[in-house]
Amino acid sequence: MLKMAAVRMALGRLAATLILLLSIFTSGRCNEHVPLLMWSSSGFQVAPQNAPAAGHIMSSKQLHSYLSTALSSAPHNVLLFLQDKLSVDDFTMYAGVFGNKQDSAFPNLEAALQLSSSLLLPSVSSSASAALPALIQEQLDTAPLYMDPETLAQLRLNASLPALLIFRLPYSSGADMMSAKEVLSGNDEVIGQVLNIMKGQSVPYTAVYTALRPSRVIEEPSLAMHSVGARSLLQSRRGGPPAPYPPVEYKERGSTCILMWADNLTVSLLRSGKWERHDLAPKTFGEGVFPKLEGSYCNETHSRLVLNYENVLSYRSFKLIFVMSQRHYKVSARRWFTLDRVLLEYDGKKASFNASLSIYAPVEYSYRCDSVTSFRYPQLTPHSAKDNANEWRISFDDFQIQGFNVTGKDFSYASDCAGFFTPGIWMGLLTSLLMVLVLTYGLHMIMQLHTMDRFDDPKGPAISVPQTE
Numbered sequence: 001m002l003k004m005a006a007v008r009m010a011l012g013r014l015a016a017t018l019i020l021l022l023s024i025f026t027s028g029r030c031n032e033h034v035p036l037l038m039w040s041s042s043g044f045q046v047a048p049q050n051a052p053a054a055g056h057i058m059s060s061k062q063l064h065s066y067l068s069t070a071l072s073s074a075p076h077n078v079l080l081f082l083q084d085k086l087s088v089d090d091f092t093m094y095a096g097v098f099g100n101k102q103d104s105a106f107p108n109l110e111a112a113l114q115l116s117s118s119l120l121l122p123s124v125s126s127s128a129s130a131a132l133p134a135l136i137q138e139q140l141d142t143a144p145l146y147m148d149p150e151t152l153a154q155l156r157l158n159a160s161l162p163a164l165l166i167f168r169l170p171y172s173s174g175a176d177m178m179s180a181k182e183v184l185s186g187n188d189e190v191i192g193q194v195l196n197i198m199k200g201q202s203v204p205y206t207a208v209y210t211a212l213r214p215s216r217v218i219e220e221p222s223l224a225m226h227s228v229g230a231r232s233l234l235q236s237r238r239g240g241p242p243a244p245y246p247p248v249e250y251k252e253r254g255s256t257c258i259l260m261w262a263d264n265l266t267v268s269l270l271r272s273g274k275w276e277r278h279d280l281a282p283k284t285f286g287e288g289v290f291p292k293l294e295g296s297y298c299n300e301t302h303s304r305l306v307l308n309y310e311n312v313l314s315y316r317s318f319k320l321i322f323v324m325s326q327r328h329y330k331v332s333a334r335r336w337f338t339l340d341r342v343l344l345e346y347d348g349k350k351a352s353f354n355a356s357l358s359i360y361a362p363v364e365y366s367y368r369c370d371s372v373t374s375f376r377y378p379q380l381t382p383h384s385a386k387d388n389a390n391e392w393r394i395s396f397d398d399f400q401i402q403g404f405n406v407t408g409k410d411f412s413y414a415s416d417c418a419g420f421f422t423p424g425i426w427m428g429l430l431t432s433l434l435m436v437l438v439l440t441y442g443l444h445m446i447m448q449l450h451t452m453d454r455f456d457d458p459k460g461p462a463i464s465v466p467q468t469e
Contacts, residue, residue, distance in 0.1 A: 035088050036210040037120035040074045041198065058121055060128040070119055071139050075204035076162035078136055081191055085171040086211030088122055094181045105185040107293040108192030109209065126213045136164055138172045144284050149193040150311045157203045167194060170264045170283040170397070171215060175438050186277045239291035245285045249409060250296045250305055256406050257298035258305050259366070260322065263398035267344065269313050270391045278313050280320060299324055301404035319345040324403035326363045334362040337404050342380055344392060351392050352383035366402035369417035
């Protein structure tokens with residue numbers, strides 16, 4: 001009996017140690033949380049529930065329980081607005097919470113919440129929000145449909161049949177992209193368009209707005225580390241998870257010759273003085289997504305990647321085309337490839353952007369850039385002043401492309417667009433140079449000072465200075 005007790009105690013200590021170590025290595029991930037908003041159409045009620053404790057991060061199991069209760073009385077046509085990143089701080093900064101309502105980035109969202117019952121969960125774990133489509137699919141027993149407002153306008157929903165419609169929304173706060181407020185305002189317009197379409201079809205709905213990961217993360221030291229060694233361990237966050245889906249791959253004669261990846265492929269059209277945005281990424285990348293590549297080709301000197309879409313910004317036919325070429329340059333004594341043009345073809349019209357001056361790389365490499373745009377620090381410029389490209393904006397986030405010397409399904413070494421001398425480095429160099437010049441001038445002036453070599457002796461004869469006319 002004593003031996004059995006000793007074994008049990010040893011096993012208990014081992015289990016406690018394993019749990020402690022597991023909490024240490026997973027604590028950083030568990031701290032990531034996003035807000036979740038749920039509301040229903042006018043005339044329907046989201047089942048009221050007890051608010052979670054302040055600071056509590058909701059797990060997948062708890063979120064499943066909340067969804068089960070909320071959907072028990074709410075409509076089963078679910079609109080899931082799934083943004084790339086979102087935090088409660090985004091509402092604090094951009095929702096006009098300090099009385100400046102006319103400057104809010106969420107007017108449509110605020111109007112929808114005021115006209116219906118809603119549920120707010122301020123802290124849902126990132127793993128739970130990522131599993132949200134599967135949780136709702138399990139509740140409704142229906143397959144999800146990835147949609148955009150243009151496609152939804154042509155779809156006729158049946159109020160008696162459950163449906164899960166997912167709308168992917170971007171998020172960006174990079175210096176070379178649209179500001180975070182502009183992106184959030186554009187996403188709010190998408191939400192407003194979808195809600196108006198549902199209202200026009202008289203279909204009741206339940207809407208959910210959340211994100212896959214937070215836009216702002218505060219690192220907290222693990223309490224388990226303090227209890228183990230009475231010291232805190234500061235870890236630097238990695239740059240982010242790898243791309244969740246493979247790049248677009250075009251094959252010629254059975255072998256891959258073009259690869260392209262982007263986190264966002266956003267095109268915007270100026271209509272009635274207002275920019276209308278559309279993200280092509282959900283139709284290009286993703287599980288079960290196979291973009292149409294008719295018209296693409298590649299050879300030793302030229303490559304052309306054609307992405308074919310339908311129903312984009314009210315255009316029935318829409319093409320996004322990347323035209324690349326390679327040649328030998330004598331100055332560098334090597335071959336380089338350039339992205340010569342980016343073309344938009346829509347219902348018989350064409351918009352052409354030049355890119356060869358900014359987007360290039362050695363032919364053995366791929367090209368990568370965090371931001372490729374046509375409007376802010378543009379790498380893409382309209383072909384001419386009269387070209388239709390002046391009515392369009394293009395924005396690619398986390399863009400990477402390779403049109404030559406592709407081996408397998410992976411990109412070659414990437415030539416990044418980030419230059420060595422950033423604006424901060426240039427500012428530091430110029431400031432240092434100015435300070436050195438001031439110091440040099442001061443030393444030079446001090447060295448030019450001369451003391452008097454003769455002095456007047458009060459006991460001797462006075463120094464006479466003859467004056468002549």
